[in-house]
Amino acid sequence: MLSKLQIGDAIYIQTKAGWYTYIxxxxxxxxxxxVDVLLPVPAHPGTAAADRLITITTCNPPFHAAERLIAYGTFESWQPPTDIPTPIASIVTASS
Structure with a gap:
């Protein structure tokens, strides 16, 4: 669940291009x-981004449309597809 994230947690995104890690x-x-939360600099139209961000959105409470929970992460690193990030390697390998 998105609401379980704690400041400093890693967020791993897998794509064909590789693994992206955000904090x-x-x-x-x-x-x-x-919808301004989806801007390159959330809530600041026309502002140039200084960081590479990920914006994750979900309903709050889950499965209801009363409000949205938005989580932001800052880009930390990229690894090629064959280099699974060490902290999740055993989980990814076990599910393959």
Whole structure:
């Protein structure tokens, strides 16, 4: 669950290009129509990004549309597809 993230937790994203690691930095609760959270610099239209961010959104509470829980992470690293990040290697290998 997104709400279980703690500041400093790693977020791993696997794509065809490789593994992206982001570090969780904060949450934000917003109304469902608050689309400015998806901007390159959330809630700051026209501002150039200084960091590479990931924005993850979900319903809050789960399966309801009352509000959205937004989680942000800052890019930390990239690894090729064959280099599974060490902290999750055993989990990824076991599920393959």
């Amino acid at each position: 969780f930095r904060n949450y934000q609760y917003v109304q469902p129509n608050a």
